[in-house]
Amino acid sequence: MIEAFSTNEIDRLRAMTPGTRHRVHFNNAGAALMTTGVLSTVFDHLNLEADIGGYEAKAREVDRIEGVYRSVARLVNADPEEIALAENATVAWQWAFYAQSFKAGDRILTTTAEYAANYLSYLQVAKRTGAVIELIPDDAEGRLDPGALDAMIDERVRLISITWVPTNGGLVNPAAEVGRIANAHGIPFLLDACQAVGQLPVDVAQVGCDMLAATGRKFLRGPRGTGFLYIKRALLERTEPAMIDMYGATWAGGDRYKLRSDARRFETWESNYAARLGLGAAIEEALAIGIPRIEKRVKALAASLREMLGDVPGVTVRDLGPNPAAITTFTLASMDAAAVAARLAERAINVSVSAPTSTPIDGERRHLPDLVRVSPHYYNTESELEQLVDAVRSLAGR
Template identity: 45%
Template sequence: MPTPELSSERIDALRAATPGLQTTTHFNHAGASLPSRGTLEAINAHLWREATLGPIEAGVAAREVTEHARSLAARMLHADPAEIAITTGNSAGWGAAFAALGTWQAGDRILTGRHEWGGNLANMLLVAERYGVSVEVIPCDAEGRVDPAALDAMLDARVRLIALTWIPSNGGVINPAAAIGAVARRHDIPYFVDAAQALGQYPIDVAAVGCDVLTAPCRKALRAPRGTGLLYIRRAFMPRLNLAYVDARSAPVRSETQPDGAVALRAVVRDDAACFETSEVSAALHCGLANALEEALAIGIDAIRATIDAKARAVRERLVALPGVTILDLGSERAGLVSFDVAGQDLPALQRTLAARGISISVNGLGYTPWDMTARGLSHIARVSVSYLTSEEEIETLLQAMREAIA
């Protein structure tokens, strides 16, 4: 039985606890959502502790909150807390894990989806230039999703990595992450999943997905503070990684007495995902992250998914009725990102026009999803991304402003 959407009464209560909704009509939740009052209070409370106790002393007191956030994140991803690192964002986690794959050799192959995030792709292309590695696009199926069968046909002994952006930033398509993972596991090939747009709006079970690495920022659907992110590393995959850099937290130095009585110093790398963390963290942001995770789990990811899906469908159906609007989303199953074009309109100018009226949307260029944009002949897309917080009044405000802007 499908999970029911959140009730209007529940949404009203959640909206009342979100201060930003009083000042903006926000349709850029896929860029960064609006934090709750509880999250803001958790951050501010710790900043006051830093101001009154001292930042280091307050940080000691906040260690339990960091571990609580780690446990909550593990619960959300159906992982073990030892498999979770708290990072500063998606690029920090993905890039660190990618750098830890070790030395590349000429002729190695990386296979990635057409919708790969430009930041991840930049890392792959630099490796390709430096070491003679090939970065190849996995073909899409008829719905525009990455095709697991096509991936299987591409594999050989030279493939060192399969990478997938689960939900791309330029549209609502949802790639078949678990089916891709089944191919990767069958051939024992490292598999990285960018879950930037999935975390907080789509159920995630890392075992079912079959990934070795999964990354996400927490500022999007999860509504955690900017500057927080999650990095999942499958426990059995950890020994295959070599950290590109360490610090006193990830590899503390210890003294060891040798058989001859001499004392030697040795850096001992942690054996859990926290080896990707550093000593320099924002305890205040971790407090905000813990609160955002608690709130999302209390609401229920399945209910969030059902509510966002219903609101995104309503926006698509009503946007496409406007003159000149073409919906650019692919796939039959879609997320809460609605991408579109408007004939004869300069999309960045449209974004500025709406912003002047207090309405936030996004306009993405080639750098967000270079291969997919190129394959579809797109230079820009406009993107409206909804939340379970989105109201009917906000949707009508957006539509009315769009009607006037494109008239």
């Protein structure tokens, strides 16, 4: 029995999750199942907009909308004024990255397991400015090596930008050790936490990051089309967004404008308030359960899954790191990943396929094929793990 949650509590949480009634959902690293509380929050605001008008609904619910910033701030131990709400983690990350200035010879240090989207941005900025991208070496267990990072630091390092939990496995990079090194040398530290937030405790002060980007749809169980950026006040005060509009700044007459004093200088005037309220509801539900409890359960479920999959003939588990998170990837010798995912879907089991192009450096270095990605959440059960493994075993026997 996997501890941290009682059977009664799991039953209650599953009753609040409509999708568990007819499917086994192991695609939480893609988009987790929303609860009835999140759904009703979104629907209620959409109904209010339909009933009285969108602007009028926003005005009526302004206090609750403001509360979303406070919820995000509580989640990551920040000040609400250090939080900007975004459409997704990519937008939030791009806000932070493209607000940094680079010149020829500046060094951007990143990881081998970096997201393709982030790496493409590095390449674009390198092409535009002459900055260079350098990979921090991994240790023997596949994690970013802090000692190697420390040895790379010089006066030309302009940014350290890493992914905390990559998309293609359970690896957890040592973010706090990176923060310690970055802070010691006064180098801005940008952390992609889109797979970490919701399944791992996140404390920006403890981690030491200057900027953090995350999404709502994954382990936070929020709506799609939601995300947020944290930017440390000391950095915010000297950072101008790459683009602004009349929400992030005001015209001060003539050729002058004034930026907002808070992180909302990155935002634009129009947004999806129903989805934002849903994000706030999802965060409050996660905080009420307790992120440390969630971490304990999801890691235990994933560890049990890796062990069971390891006993299936023809299965190779592809995860790295000494204490993996709740993302498990594997290959089946007799069938490619897309076919495995399709066969599982026929049995109402949701998984996803992680292509090596999603983490191109790691994919190339490890010669990875497409991977079957299984990402349990706290509302999944041991019997669902067994159902998945039995299905994979039957596919392996074909």
